Amino acid sequence: MKLSKVVAASAAVLALTATATACGSDNKDDSGSSGGGKIKVGIKYDQPGLGLKQPDGSFSGFDVDVATYVAKELGYKPSQIDFVETKSADRENALARGDVKFIAATYSITDERKQKVDFAGPYLLAHQDLLVKADSKIAKGTDLNGKKLCSVTGSTSAQNVQKTIAPKANLRQYSGYSECIAGLQSGAVDAVTTDDSILAGFAAQDKYKGQFKLVGLKLSNENYGVGIKKGDSALEKKINAALTKMVSDGSWDAAVKKNFGPANYKNEQAPKIGAIVK
Ligand code: GLU
Numbered sequence: 001m002k003l004s005k006v007v008a009a010s011a012a013v014l015a016l017t018a019t020a021t022a023c024g025s026d027n028k029d030d031s032g033s034s035g036g037g038k039i040k041v042g043i044k045y046d047q048p049g050l051g052l053k054q055p056d057g058s059f060s061g062f063d064v065d066v067a068t069y070v071a072k073e074l075g076y077k078p079s080q081i082d083f084v085e086t087k088s089a090d091r092e093n094a095l096a097r098g099d100v101k102f103i104a105a106t107y108s109i110t111d112e113r114k115q116k117v118d119f120a121g122p123y124l125l126a127h128q129d130l131l132v133k134a135d136s137k138i139a140k141g142t143d144l145n146g147k148k149l150c151s152v153t154g155s156t157s158a159q160n161v162q163k164t165i166a167p168k169a170n171l172r173q174y175s176g177y178s179e180c181i182a183g184l185q186s187g188a189v190d191a192v193t194t195d196d197s198i199l200a201g202f203a204a205q206d207k208y209k210g211q212f213k214l215v216g217l218k219l220s221n222e223n224y225g226v227g228i229k230k231g232d233s234a235l236e237k238k239i240n241a242a243l244t245k246m247v248s249d250g251s252w253d254a255a256v257k258k259n260f261g262p263a264n265y266k267n268e269q270a271p272k273i274g275a276i277v278k
Pocket of ligand 1: 088105106107108152154155156157194195222
């Protein structure tokens with residue numbers, strides 16, 4: 001009896017201490033991040049200029065900078081971020097399972113995805129385009145019918161091709177865009193399709209210099225959002241506030257310049273929170 005009272009009392013003290021720590025930790029989003037004050041964030045690993053894991057294990061790209069800024073506003077230093085790869089087809093499940101707290105991975109806000117996850121943002125507007133060999137004659141979407149085209153499973157790009165852009169294209173779907181780019185270089189496919197932001201990043205890589213060209217078609221509007229678990233409206237609000245601040249304090253422009261400048265990618269202006277371009 002006596003012992004269990006002591007245990008109960010210490011449990012109460014512990015609970016109080018935990019509450020005090022949570023309150024005192026300056027805006028820290030601790031709901032679910034129990035592992036030593038770390039936050040797990042989903043990004044792409046193979047998209048230069050957006051989300052790239054470097055050979056030395058560090059990360060770079062616009063999405064990485066957005067994620068780092070958002071995490072900072074949630075109370076996490078860069079050293080407290082654990083980046084996790086979230087491929088296009090895995091994103092909804094990664095959020096539903098709680099593998100990651102949020103995702104910044106060229107993740108377009110769509111009605112279909114909103115059935116399963118919620119989004120903060122948008123924070124960038126991109127457009128679907130085609131990447132082809134520098135001497136290719138492909139000049140418009142319908143030129144793809146009968147051609148070998150590559151995109152990624154679970155992406156809006158693959159869906160748009162099948163539904164509207166070129167339903168008769170011979171579409172191959174890989175798990176990441178880097179595999180498509182390798183296919184374009186080897187001649188296994190005639191074109192790669194996804195967001196212009198992503199394609200520009202690949203085309204600008206030293207190893208591909210002069211080999212590819214973007215066709216320059218705005219085949220869709222891709223409103224990039226920060227994906228979160230469905231129903232977490234408190235987190236959505238905090239992330240929207242972080243994105244608004246990122247734009248107003250100049251960090252958004254700086255990240256655009258740093259990450260898209262080398263690829264010569266002409267981005268659209270920063271979107272307003274909640275302003276989805278259909
Ligand atoms: N933004 C598009 C999407 O969310 C294509 C890029 C990607 O696969 O991440 O599906």
